[in-house]
Amino acid sequence: MAEDRVPTVIADNANIVYRVIAGMAAGQGSPVASFKRIVTRTKSAAIREVHAVKGASFVAYKGEAIGLIGSNGSGKSTLLRAIAGLMPVEPGGNIYAAGQPSLLGVNAALLADLSGERNVILGCLAMGMTPAEVKPKVKEIIEFSGINERGDFSSLPMRTYSSGMGARLRFAIAAAKKHDVLLIDEALATGDAKFRRRSEQRVRELREDAGTVFLVSHSESTIRDTCERTIWLESGVIRADGPTDDVVSEYEDYMRK
Amino acid sequence: MTQTAMAKTDTGESLKDLARRHGLSSSGRLPSLLTYARQLWDYRHFITSYASARVSNSLGTTYLGLFWQVLTPLFNAAVYYVIFGVILNTKSGAGNFIAYLCCGVFIYSFTSASISNGASSIVSNLGLIRALQFPRAALPISVAIVEIRNLVASMSVLIVIVLLTGEPITWQWIFVLPALFLQAVFNMGMAMFFARLVSKVIDIKQLIPFLMRIWMYMSAVLYPVQRFTDHLHGWKLHLIEANPLLVYIELIRYSLLENVELAGPPKLLWVEAIVWAIVVSFIGFVFFWRGEKGYGRG
Numbered sequence: 001m002a003e004d005r006v007p008t009v010i011a012d013n014a015n016i017v018y019r020v021i022a023g024m025a026a027g028q029g030s031p032v033a034s035f036k037r038i039v040t041r042t043k044s045a046a047i048r049e050v051h052a053v054k055g056a057s058f059v060a061y062k063g064e065a066i067g068l069i070g071s072n073g074s075g076k077s078t079l080l081r082a083i084a085g086l087m088p089v090e091p092g093g094n095i096y097a098a099g100q101p102s103l104l105g106v107n108a109a110l111l112a113d114l115s116g117e118r119n120v121i122l123g124c125l126a127m128g129m130t131p132a133e134v135k136p137k138v139k140e141i142i143e144f145s146g147i148n149e150r151g152d153f154s155s156l157p158m159r160t161y162s163s164g165m166g167a168r169l170r171f172a173i174a175a176a177k178k179h180d181v182l183l184i185d186e187a188l189a190t191g192d193a194k195f196r197r198r199s200e201q202r203v204r205e206l207r208e209d210a211g212t213v214f215l216v217s218h219s220e221s222t223i224r225d226t227c228e229r230t231i232w233l234e235s236g237v238i239r240a241d242g243p244t245d246d247v248v249s250e251y252e253d254y255m256r257k
Numbered sequence: 258m259t260q261t262a263m264a265k266t267d268t269g270e271s272l273k274d275l276a277r278r279h280g281l282s283s284s285g286r287l288p289s290l291l292t293y294a295r296q297l298w299d300y301r302h303f304i305t306s307y308a309s310a311r312v313s314n315s316l317g318t319t320y321l322g323l324f325w326q327v328l329t330p331l332f333n334a335a336v337y338y339v340i341f342g343v344i345l346n347t348k349s350g351a352g353n354f355i356a357y358l359c360c361g362v363f364i365y366s367f368t369s370a371s372i373s374n375g376a377s378s379i380v381s382n383l384g385l386i387r388a389l390q391f392p393r394a395a396l397p398i399s400v401a402i403v404e405i406r407n408l409v410a411s412m413s414v415l416i417v418i419v420l421l422t423g424e425p426i427t428w429q430w431i432f433v434l435p436a437l438f439l440q441a442v443f444n445m446g447m448a449m450f451f452a453r454l455v456s457k458v459i460d461i462k463q464l465i466p467f468l469m470r471i472w473m474y475m476s477a478v479l480y481p482v483q484r485f486t487d488h489l490h491g492w493k494l495h496l497i498e499a500n501p502l503l504v505y506i507e508l509i510r511y512s513l514l515e516n517v518e519l520a521g522p523p524k525l526l527w528v529e530a531i532v533w534a535i536v537v538s539f540i541g542f543v544f545f546w547r548g549e550k551g552y553g554r555g
Binding site: 007103122125 | 300303306386
């Protein structure tokens with residue numbers, strides 16, 4: 001019954017536009033050209049708009065795991081970032097969410113010259129944990145990420161890590177906390193099969209605690225295993241929104257063409 | 258059967274009402290000033306941790322490491338003393354010129370570094386901002402805290418210089434603490450103000466070195482303040498004397514040095530110090546808060 005379900009994320013005609021200062025075209029870089037532009041008041045051609053998400057609307061309910069699929073550049077990560085509050089929605093639409101959604105991505109930039117252990121502490125504090133909560137978790141996080149499997153890497157600066165190690169550590173940090181709305185951006189693709197199994201298991205656990213989980217992935221097996229509902233985003237527009245099997249087969253047909 | 262999402266739910270109510278009914282808040286809405294301040298307070302551990310991390314990060318690969326926190330102000334003071342004190346001989350009018358000069362240089366550097374680093378705190382941390390949700394004021398504030406730590410190192414150098422040049426330890430030395438506290442509050446406000454300004458118009462970052470230079474010349478750092486009182490009168494003089502940086506420098510000179518001629522009576526200096534700290538920190542904080550949801554876009 002629709003009435004029993006509690007919505008946790010509502011997108012209402014969400015439009016998301018990137019405004020980019022593109023690189024200077026030839027002939028635009030000289031001081032004379034800039035001066036000319038200021039004097040004649042022409043808008044710098046270097047600022048371009050990319051309309052990443054166009055009019056997306058959906059309702060996500062508590063207890064759902066929703067997959068987000070689409071070809072490259074379709075706006076999936078942008079939509080997740082907007083739900084997390086990191087990107088603004090154009091006036092005229094809105095995205096509503098319960099509490100503060102957490103974006104769990106591979107891009108959590110940490111300080112490269114610090115040791116892995118110190119980055120874990122910093123990352124946990126940045127997620128809002130208190131030092132008392134952080135202390136017992138540090139060992140757990142490092143173990144989960146598996147960076148110490150070949151020696152004591154957690155005391156070495158992160159710039160000495162391989163890209164996989166860095167990504168796994170960041171995922172482990174982000175997965176250490178309980179979230180109301182969890183947004184996962186292709187974080188499960190990193191690491192070997194062993195780590196992937198561990199992280200899928202962790203996502204399942206987080207999903208039991210979390211109200212709602214959004215998962216962006218290109219791996220159809222992950223989507224089928226983890227999500228019962230899927231939204232297909234193509235060029236910023238929602239093309240389908242429903243049970244995973246149906247949407248994924250439609251998507252596969254489209255991609256095969 | 259798959260279906261495209263409808264703008265209305267099955268019961269016909271709009272999505273907006275559904276959101277309101279279940280108490281969902283708009284993702285991009287700005288929290289109230291008080292809520293924001295409370296959030297910042299909750300993140301205080303992150304702020305201090307990030308401040309230490311920045312210090313380690315910047316000095317991480319140097320050999321002397323944290324020792325540079327002391328060497329840098331020392332070298333600064335030495336250079337200025339040689340040029341202005343010995344070669345150009347601008348000493349006239351100030352008793353203990355070395356100590357007078359060093360007070361000026363170190364206190365000026367405290368504010369100057371807070372502003373320069375605070376200004377780039379947002380634009381050089383876009384990765385962190387886009388990846389994690391936290392009150393963004395944590396960044397300029399942690400920059401200001403890094404500068405406070407540097408200040409502690411330079412103050413120890415300053416005190417050694419003051420003692421070596423023969424100044425006695427008086428009860429007035431205790432005034433250093435509230436004066437520095439007020440300046441720290443002032444610096445935080447300036448850091449936040451410039452952080453947002455530079456994130457909006459990054460060109461301003463190019464102007465900041467000039468601004469700080471001009472400010473230094475107007476603050477009687479390198480020469481005695483009498484140069485101003487000799488040449489200017491009336492409202493021009495008042496304008497110069499109301500300069501907050503001059504006020505903070507003078508307060509430190511008043512606390513640590515004997516026989517120093519100040520730009521104004523100490524009581525007036527204290528009042529100006531307090532007013533500047535409160536006004537600038539409030540304006541800076543509010544200005545920064547207003548732009549909270551806009552950082553990291555693009």
